[in-house]
Amino acid sequence: MSDSAGLAAHRFAALIAPVIDRVFVAAMQAGRDGGAAELSQRxxxxxxxxxxxxxxxxLAAPGGTVDAAGLAAVTRYRDPATCRRAVDRHLAYAMIHRRSDGALTATERGAAFLAELYQVHAEVTEELWAGHEDRVLRLAVAAGWLVAAALTSESDPGCDSxxxxxxxxxxxxxxxxxxxxATxxxxxxxxxxxxxxxxxxxxAAAxxxxxxxxxxxxxxxxxxxxxxIELETDRRAAGPYAVLTPPQRLEFLADLAALPG
Incomplete structure (x- = not known):
């Protein structure tokens, strides 16, 4: 199969985005229904x-930090004052620590919460995707390649982040x-x-x-x-998908589309 069959990286970026959204959102919702909401209340x-x-x-990583610019990017569509209040509430609950430069780290209590959250996600994804173990493993491997490729492009000073x-x-x-x-x-x-x-x-760049x-x-x-803007988004988002051959892109799309949720 060739890129002319419609699986050029920029076209694939457009095709795969809603499929990734569906699978991710379904799994996170399953997590909330399967114990994450109760865990949060505790x-x-x-x-x-x-x-x-x-x-x-x-933040679950030992010594993991999110700097002020990263937090601003994650919350770019939200009111900054509301975000500051959200951070203040997390500080008040002793779940995060804010360094003098604005970077956030998890406290011991916050790290304990995240360790439990990872366990909840392990249990709910195992249940949600039961019977698809080989498919989930293939997808995890391919997604790992994609994240690594994206990190490589981010580290290139000539690359627009x-x-x-x-x-x-x-x-x-x-x-x-x-x-x-980790499962x-x-x-x-x-x-x-x-x-x-x-x-x-x-x-956002587009x-x-x-x-x-x-x-x-x-x-x-x-x-x-x-x-x-959407076409430009696809172009900018395409980079990582170049590490997959067109047949691998098709397999990734088919495997992801087959997951329940």
Whole structure:
């Protein structure tokens, strides 16, 4: 199969994005239904844990940090004052520590929450994707290649990080923390989450290049300008998918589409 069959990297980036979204969102919802919401309540509720869940793949790592620019990128569509209050609440619950430079780290209590959250995600993905073990393993391996490729491009000083002017959401959460013994389901879930942020950065770079802000792009109606931004997003998001051959892209798409949820 050749790229002319419709699996060129930029076209594949457009095809795979909604499939990644579906699988990731379904697994995270299964986590909430399967124990994550109850776990959160034991630690103080979403006011104490919401940011930890979002930033889990870096803050769960020993010594893992998310700097101020990374946090701003992850929350680029939210009101900054609301985000500051959210951080303050996490500080009040002693779940995170904020360094003098604004970087966030998990406290001992926050790290304990994240260790339990990883276990919940291991259990729910095993149940959600039961009967698809070989497929999940293939997907986790391929997603690992994609995240590694995206990290390589991010480290290239000549590469546009896709930050939209506020830092990189992708590098705030990647490489995902993968403790020894992490299940294929957890690896896949967190690698897909990182890839979603990679595309989010590509989208932010595309709308910023077109002169938009977070507020204006949200209000932009469908039409030629939005379609042009989406095409530019696909181009910017395509880089990692170049590491897969067209047949591998097709297998990745088919395997992901076959997962329940």
């Amino acid at each position: 630690y103080g509720g979403t006011a104490a844990t919401g940011l930890l869940v979002e930033l889990r793949t870096r 896709g930050s939209g002017g506020g830092g990189s959401a992708f590098t705030a959460v990647a490489p995902p923390y993968e403790p020894e013994g 294929a389901g957890v690896l896949l879930l967190n690698r897909l989450g990182a890839l979603r942020y990679h595309r989010a950065d590509a989208h 709308w910023a290049a077109a002169g938009h802000t977070p507020a204006s792009i949200v209000e932009l109606p469908d039409g030629p300008q939005r379609r042009a």
